[in-house]
Amino acid sequence: MHLYRRGKSGVYYYQRRVPDLIKQYYNNKTHIKFSLQTNNAIEAKRLASIHSARLAYEFTQYESSVSQHTSVPPAKISRLALMTANSWLSLVKDAAQSIEDQPDNVIDSFLIGLDEEQYLTASTVDKYKDKVNVKSFEQDLIWSNVLNTMSSEQQSLVTGLPLNQKIKLFQLIAKHTHPLSLQVQQELLQLYPDLAAVHPYDLPKELPTLEDACNQFLKNKHAEKPMSLKLEQRYLSAFESLQALVSKDCMLNLITRSHIRELRTLLSKLPTNIKKKPETRNLSLCEVFELVQANKLIHLPLLSVTSINQRLEALNSLFQFCIQESWLTVNPAEKIRVQKTVANKDMRLPYSPELLDKLLQQTENTEHYWTVRLGLCGLRMNEIVQLTPNDIKQSSDSVWFIDINKNDGKAVKTLSSIRQIPIPNRLLELGFIEFVTHCTTATLFNVQVSKTTGYRSDVYSKRYAYFTKCRDLKADKVSFHSLRHNFKDYALMADLPEAAYKQLGGWTDDSVSAAYGSGYTIKKLSDYINSLPYLQSF
Numbered sequence: 001m002h003l004y005r006r007g008k009s010g011v012y013y014y015q016r017r018v019p020d021l022i023k024q025y026y027n028n029k030t031h032i033k034f035s036l037q038t039n040n041a042i043e044a045k046r047l048a049s050i051h052s053a054r055l056a057y058e059f060t061q062y063e064s065s066v067s068q069h070t071s072v073p074p075a076k077i078s079r080l081a082l083m084t085a086n087s088w089l090s091l092v093k094d095a096a097q098s099i100e101d102q103p104d105n106v107i108d109s110f111l112i113g114l115d116e117e118q119y120l121t122a123s124t125v126d127k128y129k130d131k132v133n134v135k136s137f138e139q140d141l142i143w144s145n146v147l148n149t150m151s152s153e154q155q156s157l158v159t160g161l162p163l164n165q166k167i168k169l170f171q172l173i174a175k176h177t178h179p180l181s182l183q184v185q186q187e188l189l190q191l192y193p194d195l196a197a198v199h200p201y202d203l204p205k206e207l208p209t210l211e212d213a214c215n216q217f218l219k220n221k222h223a224e225k226p227m228s229l230k231l232e233q234r235y236l237s238a239f240e241s242l243q244a245l246v247s248k249d250c251m252l253n254l255i256t257r258s259h260i261r262e263l264r265t266l267l268s269k270l271p272t273n274i275k276k277k278p279e280t281r282n283l284s285l286c287e288v289f290e291l292v293q294a295n296k297l298i299h300l301p302l303l304s305v306t307s308i309n310q311r312l313e314a315l316n317s318l319f320q321f322c323i324q325e326s327w328l329t330v331n332p333a334e335k336i337r338v339q340k341t342v343a344n345k346d347m348r349l350p351y352s353p354e355l356l357d358k359l360l361q362q363t364e365n366t367e368h369y370w371t372v373r374l375g376l377c378g379l380r381m382n383e384i385v386q387l388t389p390n391d392i393k394q395s396s397d398s399v400w401f402i403d404i405n406k407n408d409g410k411a412v413k414t415l416s417s418i419r420q421i422p423i424p425n426r427l428l429e430l431g432f433i434e435f436v437t438h439c440t441t442a443t444l445f446n447v448q449v450s451k452t453t454g455y456r457s458d459v460y461s462k463r464y465a466y467f468t469k470c471r472d473l474k475a476d477k478v479s480f481h482s483l484r485h486n487f488k489d490y491a492l493m494a495d496l497p498e499a500a501y502k503q504l505g506g507w508t509d510d511s512v513s514a515a516y517g518s519g520y521t522i523k524k525l526s527d528y529i530n531s532l533p534y535l536q537s538f
Contacts, residue, residue: 003015003044003045003048005039009039010039011035011036011037011038011039012035012036012038012039012041012044012048013033013034013035013036014032014033014034014035014036014047014048014051015031015032015033016031016032016051016052016055017030017031018030018031018032018059019059021062022059022062025062025256025330026329026330027257027330027334029330032055032329032330034323034329036048036051053078053081053082053172054078055329056078056172057077057078057172058253058329060077076157077169077172078172080150080154080157080158080169081169081172081173083150083154084150084154084173085173087150207251207252207253207327208252208327209248209249209250209251209252210239210242210243210246210247210248210249210250210251210252210255211243211248211249213252213318213321213322213327214235214239214243214318216321216325217235217317217318217321217322218232218235218236220321221235228411228453228454228455229450229452229453229454229455230453230454230455230458233452233453234310234311234314235314235317235318237311237314238310238311238312238314238315238318239314239315239318240285241263241266241267241285241311242255242259242260242263242315244284244285244286244288244289245259245262245263245266245289246259252322252327252328253327253328255332256332257332257333257336259332260312260315260332260333260336261336263312263315264308264312264336264337264338266289266292266293267303267308267311267312267338268302268303268308268338269292269295269297269298269302270288270289270292270297270302270303271297271300271301271302271303272300272301272302272303272304272307274288277300279291279297279300280297305338305339305340306347308338309337309338312333312336312337312338313337315333316331316333316334316336318333319331319332319333319334347477348477348478348479348481348482348485349475349476349477349478349482349485350478350482350483350485350486350489351475351478351482351483351485351486352475355473355475355478356486356534356537357537358473359372359468359473360372360373360537360538362471362473366467367445367463368464368467370432370435370444370445371384371385371445371460371464371480372480372483373427373430373538374402374427375480375483375484375487376483376486376487376534376538377421377423377424377427377487377504377529378421378484378487378488378491378501378504378505378506379402379404379421379484380413380417380457380481380484380506381457381460381461381464381480381481382411382413382455382456382457383404383412383417383506384445385443385445385447385456385457385459385460386410386411386443386447386456386457387402387443387444387445388408388442388443388444389436389437389439389444391403391404391405392423392433392436392444393420395522395523397522397523399422399522399523399526400422400423400428400433401420401421401422401423401522401526402420402421402423403420404417404418404419404420404421404506405418406418411454411455412506413506414506414508416502416506416507416508416509417506418506419503419504419506420522420525421504421525421529422522422525422526422529422530424529424530424532424535425530425535426530426535426536426538427538430538443456445460447459447460461479461480464480465479484505486534487501487504487505487532488501488505490532490533490534491504491505491532493532493533494528494531494532494533496528496531496532497528499514499519499520500520500524500525500528501528503519503520503525504525504528504529
């Protein structure tokens with residue numbers, strides 16, 4: 001163990017080497033490092049002792065699994081050791097209070113106890129490492145004294161432990177009681193009349209089950225900021241998938257990277273919309289996984305790589321939260337993903353010039369007339385269908401623009417999505433402002449909110465897909481989102497500056513320079529958008 005301070009704040013950090021034998025359980029890391037979140041030396045040492053005990057028994061369990069020993073979870077052993085140490089110290093101090101008229105006798109017996117502990121700490125490894133058998137160990141006087149401080153339930157648990165864990169438990173109890181025994185001894189020497197029971201350390205939290213951790217994670221997410229139904233459903237789908245594999249009652253520290261890899265394999269063979277398909281809609285996810293493993297669903301369309309990675313990313317976030325809560329020290333889902341076989345830019349293609357002309361013609365006198373044309377101006381589908389009449393505004397220099405905002409419960413993809421988009425002159429000529437003026441519904445296109453996801457776009461996308469299918473406007477990798485690809489292509493053809501088309505399209509700009517300035521004025525953006533070459537085809 002290594003305790004050190006870092007940075008100007010003087011915060012203490014904990015570091016411990018991972019034994020070579022079990023590095024596979026820690027992403028092949030050679031050391032575990034994390035902040036103790038305190039700059040107080042005494043508190044840092046106390047926390048370091050707790051983490052050392054926890055890690056010691058994590059290491060023990062993994063070492064035991066490598067050598068095929070049967071053992072209980074290390075967290076349970078660590079907790080039992082602390083409870084036993086607490087009980088022992090409490091009994092000693094209670095005894096001291098009851099015979100205050102004979103403090104010398106108490107001190108003498110206490111010193112003998114210290115000698116026993118010193119013997120225990122110094123000799124247990126050598127004494128019991130290779131030669132001792134279970135019978136001789138359990139007949140040891142000091143071990144008997146340890147057992148006597150435990151409850152009957154704890155004694156039953158300890159009796160069933162393999163010898164190597166009994167020895168480890170024995171050593172850990174001595175480690176906790178010995179330094180605190182010295183503290184008690186000093187108090188006894190000063191003959192404090194109101195001597196209280198000493199507890200060596202706060203007991204660590206019992207590890208939650210997977211189900212409890214998922215619930216805590218979602219509760220924390222809701223407390224941080226409002227979460228859309230769609231995002232919550234994404235988390236729930238990921239958690240349901242893992243619970244179907246390992247059970248919802250599985251303890252967190254028993255979930256390994258092998259489990260996450262196995263889940264990745266199952267998800268890569270899992271059909272889409274399993275709650276709607278006749279073959280799977282009446283089955284639990286566990287039963288569906290059994291069919292997947294038997295290759296009985298290979299004839300159905302599968303989850304996309306994006307959907308699989310979204311679930312794996314959700315699990316990564318869950319386990320990162322568990323590390324922050326000190327329930328885990330390693331994230332078993334870290335960097336486990338499905339490799340994309342298609343570049344992001346090729347997952348959706350722009351409409352071909354011929355198909356786009358046909359689309360513009362076919363949408364005349366339909367509900368899709370304005371939505372398609374606004375999509376060609378760089379707006380996302382959900383941004384369009386949640387627009388209200390109040391979102392269409394005119395600037396002080398008489399430029400009509402669309403205000404993309406989060407008002408009245410509207411959703412935006414990123415903070416960069418919040419922007420103002422000038423309305424091209426061609427759309428004004430076609431009567432867009434008159435369309436807005438005569439609108440009598442809460443939103444311009446009267447699309448209802450999806451009850452399952454909370455997004456209007458999930459409702460509209462089905463209507464648009466049906467329309468394009470009926471009008472023979474379908475093409476491979478082409479959808480409503482393809483209109484944004486067309487917008488960018490036309491922006492590049494018109495030599496728009498990158499910063500300009502990113503501001504118009506609401507794309508995140510990660511460059512350093514993007515953090516400076518206020519961006520282009522609405523007047524300048526109007527000049528840029530009106531220079532796009534395809535507007536006259538509207």
